[in-house]
Amino acid sequence: MKQTHIRNFAIIAHIDHGKSTLADRIMEQTKTVSERESKDQLLDNMEVEQAHGITVKSRTVRNYYRADNGEEYDYNFIDTPGHVDFSYEVSKSLAASDGAILLVDATQGVQAQTVANFRLAKQNGLTIIPVINKIDSETADVNTTAQQIRQLDPIFNYTKILEISAKTGQNVHGVLEAIYQEIPAPTGQLEKPLKALVFDSLYDPFKGIVAYVRLYDGQLKAGQHLKLMADQTGFTSHEVGVFAPDMKQSKQLSAGDVGYVVTGLKDPQLIRVGDTLTESNRPADQALPGYQPAKSMVFAGFYPKDDHYKELKAAVEKLALNDSSFHYVEETSDALGPGFRCGFLGMLHLQIIRERLNDEYQVAVLTTAPNSTYQVYLKDKRVETPLIVTNPVKFPDFSKIDYVEESFVKAVMTTPSASLGPVMRLADNHLGTLLDMNNHGDLVELVYKLPISEIAYDFFNELKSESHGYATLDTSFLDYELADVVKIEVHINYAPVDALDVIVHRQDAEKIAQGIVKKMKYTVPRRLYPMPVQAFVEGKSIARIDVPPLRKNAAVNGDKRSISKKQQLLRRQNVNKRQAARSDIELPQEVFNAILELD
Structure with a gap:
């Protein structure tokens, strides 16, 4: 396929706004899957995704689209989650994309995660196509939703906002036409040394580590001697191919393509998401910027039931490779024995990891109470640097402590104006400090400084309860501040x-x-x-x-x-x-x- 006929894009949306349904319709109308293979939420193939009705792990699929102008295009769709706990998966997908479809539910309007994902896409310099979904619903308010989208950015005043029903397929063809018309083709040179972004990975028990790559320059073939530029890890590619939506082997990948490479590596620690892949004998001059690694917000201990430590260790290592925002270190408890201290993006992330360990690896675990990170300064002045504590067991005796600092986040909560009072009281009860307040039409954006320890348990569910399900939360690490804990x-x-x-x-x-x-x-x-x-x-x-x-x-x-x-x-x-x-x-x-x- 010519590079001018390749389009790499993602769909960004708030949770439950129809992103997975639109992905299903795109694959159906491009005949990527047959009617026999078609099913609801085809890309959400994990049990936890189907059980919770959310996307947890981003997926990639290549669609071949015959446009109205008679030309055929490669549509590389990179799926994204919608829940705030999995915003890191969104950042990975957008890093490999050239454009994004901004999908908004006509019955709910613009929500907080819609705003957060839009800003992230804009920071990446992506072309954004606004789309209103669920126009067939009796409670749809298309005009108000369109007005809210235009308030996001002045550019939408001059952009056509598409109106569709992903459920019935109404006007989805217009979205397919807009993709090649609006989203730019990738740029890159075949003659240059290979330069590819590793934007995701998975562990296959037979093939080893499979890296998801977006090629910016050069070509990638089986049998090439390759290396990862960050750690200089070398290997020979065993197989390359594309996702259609399952892995399909191909002869080569070229600049602009999105696909996979079977590395043959067995150690999950040898590959890092965000690294740059290049040739060993003709390396690229400079690595791609990649993106910041995920920062854990919540920590908890995982311990095996029935002394199945080896099984738990193997499962945790493979799971960490499939989910780069999941971190772990080995630890031992006097009461529970050997286990792992694990880092998560939030409480839902913790719950999903527990369920995946049970469903995918048949490993049952004991999970300790989650906690955040503390910096403990000791009275012993010979120790100049603070002690970083993510496990309460490591918290020093009170007689040795000079003072403690705990981690804070900047929490951006977007809520309907009718729920403003209860949401502010909730934040105040959790020791929050109001930093800013902005209006976005009928929505109010509150910016609070909150201790991670106060939101690590059930804050998100309480926020949903106080706002009757409409408020949303986006958090980012802020700093450490003095605390009496x-x-x-x-x-x-x-x-x-x-x-x-x-x-x-x-x-x-x-x-x-x-x-x-x-x-x-x-x-x-x-x-x-x-x-x-x-x-x-x-x-x-x-x-x-x-x-x-x-x-x-x-x-x-x-x-x-x-x-x-x-x-x-x-x-x-x-x-x-x-x-x-x-x-x-x-x-x-x-x-x-x-x-x-x-x-």
């Missing part, structure tokens, strides 16, 4: 359980500690004797409750003749209790979930 240590049956430790603000410590021990009463597995659950802060117990025993307590009313036997039984129970105080305590996931469910 303490570590709550949980002891069960006089034995510390480090996996249950949490770091909280001092003002909330007593309330949270009381909530933890009460939850433990109903979730910790019972034994034949009562077990105390205590919460300690700075060496002092501030909350306690007893987990009831399985059997009836010996200290019950009875006649005097049985008192001596009861006293003997109580003494034996007390001895057993003390002897078992340091024994292993097997905790189910419900114990850790109880902490997440605290008010």
Whole structure:
């Protein structure tokens, strides 16, 4: 295919605005898939995507389109997620695209993630085609939606806004025509050394690491000696091809193409998304700028159930390759044994990773309570740099701490004006500081500074509840600031359980500690004797409750003749209790979930 007839584009939209449905219609009308192969949300092939009705992992597919002018075009469509937790996947897709379709639901209008993705596409210098979807709905307000789109950027006052129904296929043909008419063809020279952006990757158990690439210069063939410019990792390409939508082998890829290369590499650590691929014997002069690596916002521990550590390790390594925004390091817990401290973009990201481990790799994990990052400055002046703490277990003893700084994010919340009051109260209750406020038609954009620890649990769901589902959230790391935080240590049956430790603000410590021990009463597995659950802060117990025993307590009313036997039984129970105080305590996931469910 001539380079002038190639178009690389993405679809950007808020969650549930019809992006996956439009992708299905494009593949149907370009005959990329047959009627037999066609199904709803064809590109959302993971179980978690179909279960939640969202796109988690970006996909790529090549479509061949015969235009009304008689010419045939290559449409390389790079899918994007819509949820805020997966905005990093959006940035990867846009880095490999030359244009984007901005899709807006006519029944909901412009939403916060619509605005965020539009700005990201504009920063990448992409040509943007505005499209209004769901015009066939009875509640559609096309005129108001078009007005909101024009308010996003003055250029849309001079741009035709397409009106479609992705569900029925109405006017989708007009979108296909606009793609080659509006989005520019890629530029690049075949004669130059190979220069390709690795914008995604996956692990195949038989082929090894498969890199998704967008070629900017040169050609890529099987059997070439290649290298990644960041780490100078060398390998020989085993196979190249395109996605149609499954991997389809081809003879070569040329400048402007989007496809894949089978590297044959088995170590997931050897390839990095955002790197530049070139030839070993004729390398490119300069690497592509790539994009910033994902920054984890929330951290939690993953530990295997039933001592399946090797299986968990293999699954985590492969999953990290398939999801470059998922980070992990090995760690060991006194209570749960070896495991991993994992970094996520948000709570939904954490939930999706857990489900993927279970669905794709059949590995069940125990997940500890999530937390954010802290910088701890010690009283020992010989230690000049702060201690970076992402695991409460690593939080130093309070006697050694000079002061602590916690991580903050800039949270951009867009909400209908009717929900402005409840949303602002929610942010204030989570220690937010208002930085800015802007109006976008019927929407109000609030910019807050918020501690990550305050939004790590259920903030997004609370925001949805307060705004009746219409407000959205976009976060970016801001800085570290001074904070008065303490570590709550949980002891069960006089034995510390480090996996249950949490770091909280001092003002909330007593309330949270009381909530933890009460939850433990109903979730910790019972034994034949009562077990105390205590919460300690700075060496002092501030909350306690007893987990009831399985059997009836010996200290019950009875006649005097049985008192001596009861006293003997109580003494034996007390001895057993003390002897078992340091024994292993097997905790189910419900114990850790109880902490997440605290008010």
